[in-house]
Amino acid sequence: MATRRVLFVIYPGLQALDLTGPHQMFSAAAEERPGAYTLSVAAAVAGPVVSQSGLALVADLTLASLNARMLRGVDTLIVVGGTGMGAARADGAIAALLKRAAGRVRRIASVCTGAFFLADAGLLEGRRAATHWAYVPRLRREHPRTDVDGEAIFVRDGAYWTSAGVTAGIDMALAMIEDDLDRDVALAVARRNVVFRMRPGGQAQFSAELEAQAAPGGALAALTQAIAAEPARDWRIEQMAAHAGLSLRSLSRAFARSLKQSPAAFVERVRMDAARRLLVESEQPVETIARACGFSSLRQMDRAFARTLAVSPSAFRARFSSPLPERRP
DNA sequence: GCCGGCTGCCGCCAAT
DNA sequence: CCATTGGCGGCAGCCG
Numbered sequence: 116m117a118t119r120r121v122l123f124v125i126y127p128g129l130q131a132l133d134l135t136g137p138h139q140m141f142s143a144a145a146e147e148r149p150g151a152y153t154l155s156v157a158a159a160v161a162g163p164v165v166s167q168s169g170l171a172l173v174a175d176l177t178l179a180s181l182n183a184r185m186l187r188g189v190d191t192l193i194v195v196g197g198t199g200m201g202a203a204r205a206d207g208a209i210a211a212l213l214k215r216a217a218g219r220v221r222r223i224a225s226v227c228t229g230a231f232f233l234a235d236a237g238l239l240e241g242r243r244a245a246t247h248w249a250y251v252p253r254l255r256r257e258h259p260r261t262d263v264d265g266e267a268i269f270v271r272d273g274a275y276w277t278s279a280g281v282t283a284g285i286d287m288a289l290a291m292i293e294d295d296l297d298r299d300v301a302l303a304v305a306r307r308n309v310v311f312r313m314r315p316g317g318q319a320q321f322s323a324e325l326e327a328q329a330a331p332g333g334a335l336a337a338l339t340q341a342i343a344a345e346p347a348r349d350w351r352i353e354q355m356a357a358h359a360g361l362s363l364r365s366l367s368r369a370f371a372r373s374l375k376q377s378p379a380a381f382v383e384r385v386r387m388d389a390a391r392r393l394l395v396e397s398e399q400p401v402e403t404i405a406r407a408c409g410f411s412s413l414r415q416m417d418r419a420f421a422r423t424l425a426v427s428p429s430a431f432r433a434r435f436s437s438p439l440p441e442r443r444p
Numbered sequence: 445g446c447c448g449g450c451t452g453c454c455g456c457c458a459a460t
Numbered sequence: 461c462c463a464t465t466g467g468c469g470g471c472a473g474c475c476g
Contacts, residue, residue: 362466363466365466
């Protein structure tokens with residue numbers, strides 16, 4: 116099978132992980148299936164490119180060298196994000212490259228704020244897209260014809276893939292690998308790099324706790340913080356209403372407005388987040404974890420896992436906790 | 445895996 | 461008159 120060329124487009128002030136995360140996943144896949152991918156990195160000027168953290172990365176191609184003929188040999192083009200995005204957008208070179216690439220490259224993608232380049236090139240008109248959560252409003256404002264999904268880890272719309280902030284690029288790369296090769300390779304790559312092949316929690320872009328913090332600090336701020344701090348307390352809706360000083364109906368509306376979910380659903384997500392963490396990071400018995408996270412019984416946690424993640428807690432632990440180091444004979 | 449009882453959600457309406 | 465809030469009750473889905 117012919118190798119797939121994956122081309123990353125970078126610029127000064129990039130977020131280094133936007134490049135190195137997916138790059139690492141594709142290169143690991145190429146170790147599992149030799150020759151599956153060939154990777155290269157392009158920038159305005161070839162040579163060292165300084166990322167926003169100060170780490171320098173090396174581009175081996177220039178944007179100018181990427182003419183139509185070169186682009187026809189590219190399978191996947193990925194534009195990274197970073198604080199240098201503003202300056203890089205100003206000269207229009209990357210958007211121009213993307214216009215040349217459209218229709219010639221099988222798949223065009225972005226990580227984090229890289230989505231702005233795709234949007235500038237007109238590739239996201241009338242399409243769904245994802246970007247870093249802090250930039251969701253701005254992308255919506257600047258490109259009202261793009262349907263920005265603020266919840267998604269990554270969005271695939273035809274030939275265009277866009278992912279949320281930073282490490283979401285890893286999730287997207289794994290999905291591409293699963294698509295190109297198969298599930299086993301994607302799983303092996305995820306396991307080897309100790310990342311989730313499929314992030315638990317479905318479409319949630321960040322944990323319930325972070326989401327609550329990001330929500331406008333209204334009447335619910337103190338309540339959601341209290342829930343996150345002590346998930347095992349009695350958080351039936353009456354208790355929550357009392358804590359927030361609202362009626363049941365108003366509590367329900369406040370949650371729907373600022374968190375787009377019901378009070379009980381929020382509590383369950385906080386408990387699930389806590390349980391996932393303990394399952395992976397501790398060796399406590401599953402039942403102990405269930406109680407510690409506020410599930411009234413092992414059975415209740417079991418059903419919550421089945422409903423939201425479609426795996427049992429013990430299967431989840433088996434899949435995601437790092438295996439013990441192998442013993443040398 | 446089933447089933448009785450209960451919880452929580454949400455549409456609706458009245459009140460502010 | 462509209463907007464917001466609180467309460468009621470039916471219904472779906474969950475718990476034990």
